[in-house]
Amino acid sequence: LVGDTAGMANPLVLEGIRYAIKYGRVAGDTASKAIKSGDTSEKALQHYEETWKKEIEPKIKSAHKVQARWLGLSDDDWDKEIGMISNLTADEFLDFIRADFTVSKMIKLATHHPMLAVRQLFNIVKGA
Structure with missing residues (x-):
């Protein structure tokens, strides 16, 4: 999954297209490498998940905290x-x-x- 369906949306501005584009490319590159190597196992595809979670998941979690506070x-x-x-x-x-x-x-x-x-x-x- 990539973009909003993967939870890659910023709840403060209700936007995720930048993340969808950037990490869609990472997903495509990861899948391409896995296919070329003949290994499409979960482990071979794990790079995509690890990359986006390392790079933006903390930002998204922080934004959710701000949003939750704002709602109250x-x-x-x-x-x-x-x-x-x-x-x-x-x-x-x-x-x-x-x-x-x-x-x-x-x-x-x-x-x-x-x-x-x-x-x-x-x-x-x-x-x-």
Whole structure:
């Protein structure tokens, strides 16, 4: 499976076409190599699954957590959330909606937006 049917959609923007294209190619390359080698076993095809899960599954899981929190927000909390999001630069916003939460990007975000970082830390501790 590839794309939305494989769970490769970003729930924050309801989009998965980039993942479908990129990992569709990985699936095709993996299948082609398996056929050429004469080994189409599950093990031979495992590279595809391992690749996409390593590269994007953490982002998708993070995005699901953000979505779950957003779904529970009151109107006042939404106003606060939008206020914080509106202070992000275009690049920070794109990283956010792509759920690109690498350590270096999170540190940079915390440095530029300390109140957002404190709130996120509080939400992590509260959710634990």
